[in-house]
Amino acid sequence: MEAWRAFSRVNPAPLDASLMAGQWKEWFKCSHPEVTVGQADAAFSAREGSSPTGRYGTVAWYPWRQKAVLLLEEADFVEVRTNRNRNKIRSDEQHELAMKSVGIVGMSVGRSVAMAMAMERVAGRLHLADSDIIELSNLNRIPASVFELGASKLISTARAIAEVDPYLEVEVWPMGFVPEVMEDFLGGLDLVVDACDAPSAKALLRLGARDRRMPLVMETNDRGLLDIERYDLEETEDFLHGRLTAEQLTELAGGGAWTPELLDAFVDLSAISDRAKESLGEVGKTLVGWPQLHSDVAIGAGMAAAAARRILLGEDLADQRIRFDFNEQLSIAHTA
Numbered sequence: 001m002e003a004w005r006a007f008s009r010v011n012p013a014p015l016d017a018s019l020m021a022g023q024w025k026e027w028f029k030c031s032h033p034e035v036t037v038g039q040a041d042a043a044f045s046a047r048e049g050s051s052p053t054g055r056y057g058t059v060a061w062y063p064w065r066q067k068a069v070l071l072l073e074e075a076d077f078v079e080v081r082t083n084r085n086r087n088k089i090r091s092d093e094q095h096e097l098a099m100k101s102v103g104i105v106g107m108s109v110g111r112s113v114a115m116a117m118a119m120e121r122v123a124g125r126l127h128l129a130d131s132d133i134i135e136l137s138n139l140n141r142i143p144a145s146v147f148e149l150g151a152s153k154l155i156s157t158a159r160a161i162a163e164v165d166p167y168l169e170v171e172v173w174p175m176g177f178v179p180e181v182m183e184d185f186l187g188g189l190d191l192v193v194d195a196c197d198a199p200s201a202k203a204l205l206r207l208g209a210r211d212r213r214m215p216l217v218m219e220t221n222d223r224g225l226l227d228i229e230r231y232d233l234e235e236t237e238d239f240l241h242g243r244l245t246a247e248q249l250t251e252l253a254g255g256g257a258w259t260p261e262l263l264d265a266f267v268d269l270s271a272i273s274d275r276a277k278e279s280l281g282e283v284g285k286t287l288v289g290w291p292q293l294h295s296d297v298a299i300g301a302g303m304a305a306a307a308a309r310r311i312l313l314g315e316d317l318a319d320q321r322i323r324f325d326f327n328e329q330l331s332i333a334h335t336a
Contacts, residue, residue: 019069025040028043056073058072082121102125103186103193104117104126104127104195106194107156107157107195110195110196111160112298114126114157114161115161118161118164120305125188131174131176134153140292141293154174186209189212191217200254202252206229207246210239214232216231217229217311221297223273223327225268226322226323227322230318240265241319299326
């Protein structure tokens with residue numbers, strides 16, 4: 001596990017202060033929507049003058065870019081960055097979410113989930129786990145750069161989050177989600193997201209979530225499949241809505257391989273899209289892996305983030321499997 005914090009408090013004197021003035025005016029306008037430019041300028045001058053150094057702000061240092069940015073201090077930064085969330089997310093809810101911690105395993109689909117959560121500040125702390133690197137074939141669904149080929153998916157995601165919000169606490173597990181890190185990774189979490197492919201990791205996640213009474217969300221993206229698994233509810237005694245037993249998960253966690261029965265439990269083979277069915281028999285023959293489209297991943301990431309947000313805010317979402325098949329909806333002639 002590694003802590004990931006981009007910023008440090010240093011004297012921002014060498015930096016271009018004009019960027020700070022723009023941020024400050026945004027903050028002042030958020031608090032005083034009818035403010036004039038002159039009033040905002042005067043308030044900024046007064047705020048700088050009240051500082052012992054004569055300057056205001058926090059320097060965020062990004063070593064991978066060899067650049068620093070002068071930003072609003074944390075409370076002001078968060079207020080401005082989440083201002084356009086209001087009132088879809090109310091201020092009191094945003095403060096409550098800032099106290100929450102979420103774990104995400106798998107940084108392929110999971111990267112989009114992590115970014116959606118970071119953009120909305122669904123949590124104040126993120127635990128991320130993945131051991132894979134970025135390959136060229138990943139760039140159909142991972143919004144990374146060709147300059148990052150061969151780089152860690154995990155570090156790429158952590159950097160992307162830090163460039164959006166350096167105040168978010170991000171901790172990374174480069175080994176991936178394996179038995180040796182399970183206790184550390186799940187410790188203190190309020191919710192965990194399964195976005196991984198490895199059957200052992202999927203099993204370990206559910207065994208760990210059930211032991212800790214922790215809700216789990218899994219986004220599978222084909223035909224908008226979303227699983228909400230409420231292991232935090234006392235009456236939830238089974239796994240994956242009764243599709244799997246503890247014995248099956250324990251065997252899978254110990255290194256068991258995918259079987260048709262297990263794959264069916266996770267994705268419901270009878271309900272996958274026609275093109276996914278066509279692809280399933282070709283994996284390892286004419287296809288190197290299971291097909292995924294960025295549009296499906298992006299929609300699914302939004303759904304996972306929304307479900308997680310509502311659970312973290314205490315809404316009574318049931319243990320359930322849901323499908324939001326956008327392509328199916330496009331085939332229906334809806335009346336305008």
